[in-house]
Amino acid sequence: MLVIGAGAAGLMCAIEAGKRGRRVVVLEHNAQVGRKILISGGGRCNFTNLHTRPEHFLSDNPHFAKSALARYGPRDFVAVVERHGIAYHEKTAGQLFCDGSAREIVAMLEAECAAAGVRIETGRAVRSVRRTPAFEVVDDRDSWEAESFVVATGGLSIPKIGPTPFGYSV
Secondary structure (H helix, E strand, O other): OEEEOOOHHHHHHHHHHHHOOOOOEEEOOOOOOOHHHHHHHHHOOEEEEOOOOHHHOOOOOHHHHHHHHHHOOHHHHHHHHHHOOOOEEEOHHHEEEEOOOOHHHHHHHHHHHHHOOOEEEOOOOEEEEEEOOOEEEEEOOOEEEEOOEEEOOOOOOOHHHOOOOHHHHO
16 A cells, blocks of 8 residues: 555555554655654644544535544544653633644654554655556656555645645656
8 A cells, every 4th residue: 555645645545554563654855754744733742632523524424524523533543642751731712732742643654654654654755656556656756556546735824834736646
């Protein structure tokens, strides 16, 4: 499995796939993972919200959020944060923030990836994606092939963290 993007969504996807025995490689164009995590919450990372509920999501399929949150909800993520000994506090309306630095959350996600056997490759600018029966992904150094392919590149909203329109073009 290939995951493009080593932000929160890409790393969580990779961790869960790795835990299920999948061989996973994450390709990230930046030199470090979790750039948006590091700046979120003023550098203290608003890592979840205790009041996340299916009815807070808009979707053509209202059952999707129900299913997703039934399988992995805010309390599940809090349990991982606590297992890693990261101190946190609740702010307004159930928002949870690190007491220390957002770097703790990034380190936790990297450790969870390592424990799940996930390989993270940074500094990898993906140039093309092609469906061959599998997926062929070419970055600036190598060619990768996988049965499964996830685009988790985020949006273009914060220019200083180096986003590209790659995810939109795919």
